Amino acid sequence: MPKKVDPEERRRLIADALMRVAADQGLESVSLRHVAAQAGVSAGMVQHYFSSRDEMMSFALTVVRERSQRKVTEALAGLGADPPPRLLLRTMIAALLPLDDESRDNGRVALAFLAYTAVRPAAAAELHDDTAQMVDFVAGMLKVPDPVGAAASLLALMEGLGIYVLGGQYPAQRALQALDAHLDLLFPA
Amino acid sequence: MPKKVDPEERRRLIADALMRVAADQGLESVSLRHVAAQAGVSAGMVQHYFSSRDEMMSFALTVVRERSQRKVTEALAGLGADPPPRLLLRTMIAALLPLDDESRDNGRVALAFLAYTAVRPAAAAELHDDTAQMVDFVAGMLKVPDPVGAAASLLALMEGLGIYVLGGQYPAQRALQALDAHLDLLFPA
DNA sequence: GCTTTTATATTGCAGTCGTATTGTCAAACG
DNA sequence: CGTTTGACAATACGACTGCAATATAAAAGC
Numbered sequence: 001m002p003k004k005v006d007p008e009e010r011r012r013l014i015a016d017a018l019m020r021v022a023a024d025q026g027l028e029s030v031s032l033r034h035v036a037a038q039a040g041v042s043a044g045m046v047q048h049y050f051s052s053r054d055e056m057m058s059f060a061l062t063v064v065r066e067r068s069q070r071k072v073t074e075a076l077a078g079l080g081a082d083p084p085p086r087l088l089l090r091t092m093i094a095a096l097l098p099l100d101d102e103s104r105d106n107g108r109v110a111l112a113f114l115a116y117t118a119v120r121p122a123a124a125a126e127l128h129d130d131t132a133q134m135v136d137f138v139a140g141m142l143k144v145p146d147p148v149g150a151a152a153s154l155l156a157l158m159e160g161l162g163i164y165v166l167g168g169q170y171p172a173q174r175a176l177q178a179l180d181a182h183l184d185l186l187f188p189a
Numbered sequence: 190m191p192k193k194v195d196p197e198e199r200r201r202l203i204a205d206a207l208m209r210v211a212a213d214q215g216l217e218s219v220s221l222r223h224v225a226a227q228a229g230v231s232a233g234m235v236q237h238y239f240s241s242r243d244e245m246m247s248f249a250l251t252v253v254r255e256r257s258q259r260k261v262t263e264a265l266a267g268l269g270a271d272p273p274p275r276l277l278l279r280t281m282i283a284a285l286l287p288l289d290d291e292s293r294d295n296g297r298v299a300l301a302f303l304a305y306t307a308v309r310p311a312a313a314a315e316l317h318d319d320t321a322q323m324v325d326f327v328a329g330m331l332k333v334p335d336p337v338g339a340a341a342s343l344l345a346l347m348e349g350l351g352i353y354v355l356g357g358q359y360p361a362q363r364a365l366q367a368l369d370a371h372l373d374l375l376f377p378a
Numbered sequence: 379g380c381t382t383t384t385a386t387a388t389t390g391c392a393g394t395c396g397t398a399t400t401g402t403c404a405a406a407c408g
Numbered sequence: 409c410g411t412t413t414g415a416c417a418a419t420a421c422g423a424c425t426g427c428a429a430t431a432t433a434a435a436a437g438c
Contacts, residue, residue, distance in 0.1 A: 026308040028217040119215040153367040160345030178342040
């Protein structure tokens with residue numbers, strides 16, 4: 001066996017380059033050669049770690065999901081043990097909104113994947129799981145009639161706010177105000 | 190002058206074919222040849238009415254916007270004069286959600302364009318206008334403190350619900366329930 | 379040291395893309 | 409009538425694309 005190399009690390013390196021290309025040129029500009037150039041490697045190496053473009057794309061999709069989850073757990077970790085539900089929800093949702101430049105990139109790619117999976121239902125299973133899991137989690141900490149419905153509303157609001165922020169239609173502040181206003185309704189004084 | 194032909198009608202014929210291709214294969218599969226084949230015409234004719242692919246795309250974007258507006262005005266027309274604000278808002282928003290098969294197609298294309306314009310800010314101006322106009326309109330019929338913020342929330346909720354319905358994460362009924370629950374909060378009994 | 383195995387690079391191929399060019403045909407005008 | 413003009417078709421070209429096949433190099437095992 002020759003040079004030992006961590007293949008997972010390479011795949012992540014390539015996926016990072018893919019995210020950069022997708023974030024500022026769109027998912028349709030993601031080609032083996034563009035990604036390779038962005039990563040500073042040869043196109044052949046990309047082929048070596050991903051046997052097809054589709055496989056590379058689906059790996060990148062899981063990377064996007066992992067990044068979002070990491071953002072959330074990091075934000076929640078800064079909260080200490082047993083925070084009040086409202087603060088917890090606000091922190092979690094704010095972490096998922098594309099408010100800073102870094103998460104803007106992630107959001108752009110996530111949006112592109114949303115449109116991507118809307119046409120390839122086979123690749124959407126993971127997203128369904130994530131959403132269902134989030135609905136359950138949020139519903140569990142709402143003390144209102146129909147907690148599942150309220151959770152679904154809250155998450156849909158988050159998604160819509162994210163899209164408007166990404167599209168430049170809402171500034172970050174307006175999105176946070178809208179979120180807080182909605183939370184005011186869910187947690188009456 | 191040779192055969193007289195309504196160029197606007199031709200452009201609309203081609204744009205319709207473009208929408209069909211985009212709705213079930215994604216915006217990235219929209220090529221001159223695919224659109225021409227879908228429309229049952231030659232690729233040369235597409236070129237004759239659209240001097241470039243970008244021009245065709247931006248025309249298709251305005252078609253999507255027109256369809257949405259038409260949906261709304263049609264739904265509101267069935268409401269008679271001077272309907273109560275809550276019913277008016279519910280009707281308008283429900284008309285914009287991708288609840289039936291026909292508007293699902295339109296929604297899919299709209300979502301694709303959302304991702305498309307996220308990377309080409311120049312093409313996003315029209316969408317910004319639409320949203321700003323809607324925010325103003327909705328805010329005008331809300332009798333709450335901070336009507337603009339509440340309108341922004343409501344529209345973001347609509348957008349998010351539309352995306353979840355399109356992605357198959359929420360069934361149509363759940364989206365409508367979430368909408369009604371939100372309206373309950375905006376219009377206390 | 380030689381072979382084997384793996385990482386990376388290069389090249390070639392068949393296909394599609396957007397677009398420019400050219401050709402064809404029919405209708406309207408002088 | 410001929411000529412002009414607009415509607416459409418067909419083709420050609422260069423630049424891409426994903427992917428397969430091949431070449432090179434280096435480290436691990438015998």
